[in-house]
Amino acid sequence: MQPMRLTAIKFIFLLSFSSAYANEISNSIVLFDMSLGYNILQALQNNGFFNSLHVHSIYAPTLKNNQAMDKSITITSSLTELNGKSIAHYSLFGIDGKNQQYRLWWQLEQNSSLTEGALLRIVNLAINSRNNTINETLLNDFLYENDINNFAVRYNFENSENAIDEYSALVKISPSSDHYFWRTTIELILLNSFGLINYFVNKDANIVDWEYQPNGEGFKRKILDGWCLDTNNFRTNSLYHIYAGIIYYQTARSNNYGPFASFIWCFAGSTFWEYIGEYREQVSTNDQIFTPIGGLIFGEGLRQLGLYAERNISLGIIRGVICFILDPMRFINRQLDRWFGGEFTFHLQFINPAQTIISNAIIEQLR
Amino acid sequence: MKRKFSHIFFLCIVTTLLFPYFAISEVHNEDVVVSSILSRFEQMLKKKGWYTQKDDFTCKAFRFESDYHEIVAQLSASRKNTLTSFEVTIIKNGNLTIKTFTFKNTSPNYADTAEKIITSHLVSLALQNNGVSPKNPHFTSLSIGYSRTNDNTDILPEKKKGGYYLALSYTYDPSQLTGLEWMRLNFGEFLTINAWAVIDTDPINRNYINENFLNFDIIILGRHCQKENTKHRYRLLYGFFTGMEYFRPGWKDNILLWNHSLYQDQPHIQYMLWRAIACRICSTYFCNYGIYTVNFMVGLGPSINSSLFAVGWDQEEELHRSPLFQSLTGSKQNYYYSTAYPISLSLAAEYLWRFNFTFSYNFYFFYASDPAIRNEKAYDIVHILKPSIGIQLTEKLLVQINWEHWHIHSMLNGKHTSHSWNRFFMETKYYF
Structure with missing residues (x-):
């Protein structure tokens, strides 16, 4: 009995080990670079990119390993030449919660800055579909995101019935919210720095308002003295400060913040100027009111007018000049967005079991 | 047999009953x-x-x-x-x-x-991005014309006595295109911008009367209501707004010294106010006999404004002015911090046999609210009345004549003073 009991324990142990392994595989992302010399997925794995998705990733040296992983997400990459350009082609094979097999594929230029952003969006879509159908996930979650600009469906008509062959969507990859936060902060500091240069160029006009020494004691007194109504001229108070507010507001607005958040940023920009920029002067109550409020009211109005001009004027240079005058920070930040972001199109195809065999065979051959 | 029939009968009954289901x-x-x-x-x-x-x-x-x-x-x-x-x-x-x-x-x-x-x-x-809607929610007009400000009742334009008039009016109002009976409007879903400026035709001899005005109003929270039938349509928009308004008689810094002859020749007021909160009602009735509009707004908020008591001073008087006018050093621009209570009402009848008639009344009460000058008991009241008549040459082109009457009443330390002037202007307005 003893040897039999040992064998049984060993069997149970192996079974549990293998099921744990299978479970690990089923919740993993299997990565496979098909083109020799282009190991982008391996490089991303080594950089810890897939760890950020909170799923285990396995770099598969051969396809045979993949075939056993029926519940896993498999991502493949390959490199092709198209019109003299090296194009990276990515495919994601997955199975949704209702056992529907599907393939998501997209193409990017080799070494595109969108590689990680695109992978992140697509892998998240695949992970979320594990508890639902891929259709539902696409329609319910993915398309609610505001960065989908175009969504197309290809239909077929088989056995006198409509069916979907393929979905495709144009996805805009925008910089992250952290990126926008830091960009807004840096831009506001830069704007205040330009203001400071102007302030010291016109030092003679401003020196009359200086009350504090530029040291710790002076700053402490400034804090304790609080705010007061200033005696600057009408134009400074009613035009220059409001213009500064407009620029602060439009800076935040063009960095994807809403009206209220932009108003807060505008107030922060004004506070920074009053405490740090004009560090030798007492903080002005009227400036602290008119700068953010003026920024909100005029800034939002001019932004609206700028968008109106952008959509209704066809001439390139004239439109550019008008838009720059009305909303200069939007003009600048849209250019920056183009540098730090971009667009890509992904396709979703449904795979039936017969197709799976064919596609696996194709992959095997390609390998 | 009898039992078999009863079975068939039962089945028929069940089928018949289930069929409609x-x-x-x-x-x-x-x-x-x-x-x-x-x-x-x-x-x-x-x-x-x-x-x-x-x-x-x-x-x-x-x-x-x-x-x-x-x-x-x-x-x-x-x-x-x-x-x-x-x-x-x-x-x-x-x-x-x-x-x-x-x-x-x-x-x-x-x-x-x-x-x-x-x-x-x-x-x-x-x-899918399939272009912009043919329905345009942006209503823009641009005006050019001739304006003359007079310190007396002489309102007719004379050669070299006025300035070129430029104006922009912009309204963003998408809710009226929806055709919905009512809907809530959130921040920014209705806004108006009005701006005008006068460019003096003879600046040196007339002391640069380059009046400039700017007004932005933006909805915070409101409601759009509409009732429509084949003969007429009634549209009501109301809500809380915030806005800023600015008026100055000139845009060159040097003429804003209060001993400048501009202010002696033509006393003016200048102000910049923030309507922190304003209640506004815009009501429009469309029918076969024209379009009738009533606009009313009342608000309050902080402001900066001048006073007639700071007009016509010589250099010596400049140094001994009231503490109300604080800028003793540097800028020499005499304004005070106040709380403004602006009210505006406008009535318009448009497309009455191609004629447009409008009448507007603006009232501003500026009350000194800087704690340092509260004892000065200062306030300024401004009334602006403006009737206009225009003719619609085409659907997009309007020629209009306007007459504005300004009256300012200032108080400082129990002393009162007032002044009135007229502004006459003709404009050709193009609607985009």
């Missing part, structure tokens, strides 16, 4: 699918920031974000034996698309499949 449930099933598709589509658009309105077979959606986009989706279903066809009609920004989908209603997943495919189709059309 199946018949009804089949018809009902399509309606359920249609309703379910439209509900899902509506939810999706809502999450993407669209305003929606749905009934049994139609979903209407609007998005305003700095523009106006409209989708109308209509669904109808018809059953023919084992096949059910759904006709999907979508009008997005004026572009019509019709597509028919057919499904086998005997299939166990028929409803799910239909829902999935038709929703995908609706979503794909909704997310």
Whole structure:
């Protein structure tokens, strides 16, 4: 009995080990670079990119390993030449919660800055579909995101019935919210720095308002003295400060913040100027009111007018000049967005079991 | 035999009773699918920031974000034996698309499949960038003309006695395009900008009377209501607004010294106010006999403004002015911090046999509120009356003559003074 009991324990142990392994595989992302010399997925794995998705990733040296992983997400990459350009082609094979097999594929230029952003969006879509159908996930979650600009469906008509062959969507990859936060902060500091240069160029006009020494004691007194109504001229108070507010507001607005958040940023920009920029002067109550409020009211109005001009004027240079005058920070930040972001199109195809065999065979051959 | 007949009879009864149930449930099933598709589509658009309105077979959606986009989706279903066809009609920004989908209603997943495919189709059309709506929510006009400010009753324009007049008027009002009976308006979903400036034709001899005015109003929270029939339409918009208004008689710094002859020759007021909160009602009635509009706004907020008591000083007096005018050193510009209570009312009758008549009245009460000068008991009251008459040359071109009467009443330390002047201007207004 003893040897039999040992064998049984060993069997149970192996079974549990293998099921744990299978479970690990089923919740993993299997990565496979098909083109020799282009190991982008391996490089991303080594950089810890897939760890950020909170799923285990396995770099598969051969396809045979993949075939056993029926519940896993498999991502493949390959490199092709198209019109003299090296194009990276990515495919994601997955199975949704209702056992529907599907393939998501997209193409990017080799070494595109969108590689990680695109992978992140697509892998998240695949992970979320594990508890639902891929259709539902696409329609319910993915398309609610505001960065989908175009969504197309290809239909077929088989056995006198409509069916979907393929979905495709144009996805805009925008910089992250952290990126926008830091960009807004840096831009506001830069704007205040330009203001400071102007302030010291016109030092003679401003020196009359200086009350504090530029040291710790002076700053402490400034804090304790609080705010007061200033005696600057009408134009400074009613035009220059409001213009500064407009620029602060439009800076935040063009960095994807809403009206209220932009108003807060505008107030922060004004506070920074009053405490740090004009560090030798007492903080002005009227400036602290008119700068953010003026920024909100005029800034939002001019932004609206700028968008109106952008959509209704066809001439390139004239439109550019008008838009720059009305909303200069939007003009600048849209250019920056183009540098730090971009667009890509992904396709979703449904795979039936017969197709799976064919596609696996194709992959095997390609390998 | 008798028992067999009773069985057949029983079966017949059951079948007969169940037939209407199946018949009804089949018809009902399509309606359920249609309703379910439209509900899902509506939810999706809502999450993407669209305003929606749905009934049994139609979903209407609007998005305003700095523009106006409209989708109308209509669904109808018809059953023919084992096949059910759904006709999907979508009008997005004026572009019509019709597509028919057919499904086998005997299939166990028929409803799910239909829902999935038709929703995908609706979503794909909704997310396609197919241009800007032909309905324009931006109402812009540009005016050029001639303006003359007089310190007496002489209102007629004379050669070299006035200035060129330029004006811009802009309204962003997408809710009126929706045709909805009512809807809530959020921040920025209605805004108006008015700006005008005068460029002096003889600046040196006339001390640069370059009046300039700017007013921005933006809705914080409001409501749009509309009632319509074949003969007339009534539209009401009301809510809380915030805005800023600015007026100055010149834009050159050096003429703002209060001993400048501009202020001695033509006493003016200058102000910049923030309507922190304002209640505004815009009511418009459209009928065959013209368009009638009533606009009313009342608000309050902090402001900066001048006073007639700071006019006509010589250099010596400048140094001994009231503490109300604080800027003793440096700028020499005499204004005080105040709380403003602006009220405005305008009545307009447009397209009355090509004629437009408008009348507006603006009232401002500026009360000194800087704690340092509260004892000075200062205030300024401004009344501006403005009747206008215009003729609509074409649908986009209006020629108008306007007359403005300004009256200012200033008080400082129990002393009163007042002054009036007129402004006459002719303008040609082009509506874009």
